[in-house]
Amino acid sequence: MKNQQKVLNGISVPVMLLDNELRIALANNAAFASFPSLQTGESLGKLGELDRDIETLLQTTLARRGATSLTIVTNETFQREFLISVKTVTDLEQFAAPTLVLTFEDQTPLRIAKSMRSDFVANVSHEIRSPLTAISGFVETLQGDGKDDPEAGKLFLGLMEKEVARMTNLVSDLLSLSKVEAKESRAPKKPLNLNQTIHQAVESVTALARKRGKHLDCKVVPDLPTVLGKRDDLARALINLLENAINYSREGSTITVTAQAAPNGNPLNMPAVFVSVRDQGEGIPAREIPRLTERFYRIDKSRSRNVGGTGLGLAIVKHILVRHRGVLTINSTLGTGSTFTAYLPVAAPQQKK
Template structure:
């Protein structure tokens, strides 16, 4: 086929179907007019539905944004029933999530409160072993010095061991400032790091009191045996002398026996004082119940000192205020307090001096005071005077037959009475001991 024929044939082939199609479309369009109209309605409805759906979806998104931003669940109110159902479901889930978040934050708040109020200092350590948060007790104990505590060599070692061995480690730290303290530190490592970055905890508990009590107990045994050993050694020495060198020397025997009797009496007094101290300590938690008039008691006790006054040419000046209220006290123990204080005032006071005893009313109580005009006590000793066996001048006290327990007994009796003991003195100015006793134990 040549080129022209080919072109003609192609044109014919193209024209015929277009013509047929045009006839068909025109005819069909006329026939389908109702269907097209129906289709347009459907299309319009679909477009409306799509627009509604879009608006509802927009509201749902906005509602979800609010949930995300503030947990606030409010009605998106979609019009379309399926979206309305979806919206209700979303609201339900959002409410449950808010509730859960509130529960979680309440639980977290409770844990925080517990940690914060723990009486022992607690410090969290991060993975770099640096201090994280510290509870109120830690802040109160160390303030800004928490990192300094963590640098204590013994605590550092315990932290290193905890990191290596992955089990809790302890160390006992002696902190010299601001006040001397003994702390027991426990380092507790966590197997996995906590969400806030905590890798381990350091808990510090104050053992100052326990250590002091242990030390006191040890000192007490040492002191008590030492106090007993001295007269005992002297007794044994005299026994040897009486058996040997003084066997045929009756005047020396008499002299030695006198000293021996004195030493034995000293040992007996020491044992009596120790026993009475431990009895008072045992009853210290239960205060006395009787009401007594101190005026009469003071008179009776002082009468027993009359004889001794002459020994060192001393004078007693007594001043008892009229109409004193009765105090809650144990009469025997109050007599012991006054005896011990007047005994000291006479023993350590000035020869030829005056011992003044007074009984005066005070707010909610009565003050019993014993004052002397002797050499007094240097300030550095004042806080330790009531310790057992503490004596300013050991030789002088022993020479006067003292055991060093008199003021310790006074202090424990006053404690049991819920009273207060005040010691005021300056060297060369005499000493003033005053005991406040309450008229009722409620104050």
């Protein structure tokens, strides 16, 4: 028995031995670690939702000296899912009757990945369906009542153009997201001049800022330390932050871009440089902050839609920064405004050119 226990403890996945009354006769350390309430002598039912069918299945397997597999979901607040492979073992020294050996595989990460994928597909479908529904409504009107009304025609074509632009935005954001995700594990190796990158980003949102009546104030030190990075990606990340600052702040307010070497004790805990975008918008409630970088997450959906938002902008920023081994921090005070700061590691001296 002692040797058996030692061998079982050497196995890193949970393993249990059930006697012919389906009670736990032996279990390894991994099993006790995975199921803290586990007790030998108890029935398996204590661990999760075991319905009658499962019990019957185990009994038949035992009676037939066969093998089977089944899935259980634990009864905890955070439910875990296990795939259990069951095999009958006969002629064990200390067991008169045949026993069942159960090996557990934790399927929870797989289940989470699956549900993330289906949530994602559901979100994408929903985001595409809304503009399509709107467009088909406009087409119907133009074919019906609005047929001979040039004014209505103009209005509806304009609205259709807006919806098409929204779908185009969504598709190009989805593409950017999947591209940065695919490259995430490969950190860029080429030195980059951040000053030029920031300049490029600010320039490309200047017209939008002017149109929306926002002032852009740049406080960027002239010789920023070199980082390793992709110019277009980092410019994209910065543009997304700037567009948000423009879209979610008051008319006549100022957006400040600051960039300089980050002080010691910065979130990266290494020599770093930061680029921050501060707005004088209405701010973001603290409980919403951790969720902002989730795909499709928007605090006020209709407001974001009005400015053509898809809710993917910050998810893209996050992935770009992860690829650059950087980090995004978000600080916000309700009624005062928000600051989004990107920290990037400074290139090691030998890598400088």
